[in-house]
Amino acid sequence: MTDHLPESAPPDDIAEAFEALRGEVSLTRRAVEGLTAARERVPDYGPTLGQMAQALKQATEGIDRIERSPAARLSPAALADEIRKASVEARAEDRALLREARDGLTRSIGRIDGVIDRGQAADRQLRRLIWSGVGGALGGILLMMILPGAVARSLPASWHVPEWMAARTIGLDQRAAGERMIATSEKSDAEGN
Numbered sequence: 001m002t003d004h005l006p007e008s009a010p011p012d013d014i015a016e017a018f019e020a021l022r023g024e025v026s027l028t029r030r031a032v033e034g035l036t037a038a039r040e041r042v043p044d045y046g047p048t049l050g051q052m053a054q055a056l057k058q059a060t061e062g063i064d065r066i067e068r069s070p071a072a073r074l075s076p077a078a079l080a081d082e083i084r085k086a087s088v089e090a091r092a093e094d095r096a097l098l099r100e101a102r103d104g105l106t107r108s109i110g111r112i113d114g115v116i117d118r119g120q121a122a123d124r125q126l127r128r129l130i131w132s133g134v135g136g137a138l139g140g141i142l143l144m145m146i147l148p149g150a151v152a153r154s155l156p157a158s159w160h161v162p163e164w165m166a167a168r169t170i171g172l173d174q175r176a177a178g179e180r181m182i183a184t185s186e187k188s189d190a191e192g193n
Helices: 011-041 046-068 076-154 161-170 174-192
Strands: none
Touching (some): 076 161, 161 174
C-alpha cells in the first residue's frame, strides 16, 4: 500500500491509509481465526474412513476371488459350452430319476392290479361256490323227491316199502297210517262226486 502513496502525501491520506491497512489486517486476522475455528469444528472422519477402507478391502478380495475363478478365465463361447455340458448332465440325472420313478410307479400299479385281480378272482370263486351250493342243494332236493319213490317202486312188493314210507311220512305205525289213508281216500271220493 505504501507503494501507491506519493512521498509527500498529506497526513489525512496517511491516516486513511493506516485505517485501510488496519481494516485489511483485521479482516485477515478474522479469516485466519475463522480457518482455525473451522478446523476445530471439522468432524472426525476416522471411523467412517476405517469402515470404508474395510468395505473396500472386502470388495477387493471378492473381486480377486472372482478373477481367480475358472469361469472368469473362460471366453464367452467356452463358458456357454460349459453351461451346455452341465445342463446336459443335469438333464441326464433328471431323466434317470424320472425313469426310476416311472418304473417304481409301474411296479406299484402292477402290484395293485394283481391285488385287484386276486380280489376279483376271489369274488368270482365265491359266487361260483354259492351258485354251486345252491345248485347242489336244489339238485339234492329234486333227487330226494324223485329217487326214493323210484327206488321204492322198483323194489319187490313183498317188502312193502311204499307202505312203510307212507307210514313214516304220516308219522304213525303202518296199520294206523293205512286206515287213515283209506279214510282220507273215501272222503276225497265222496267230495269229488
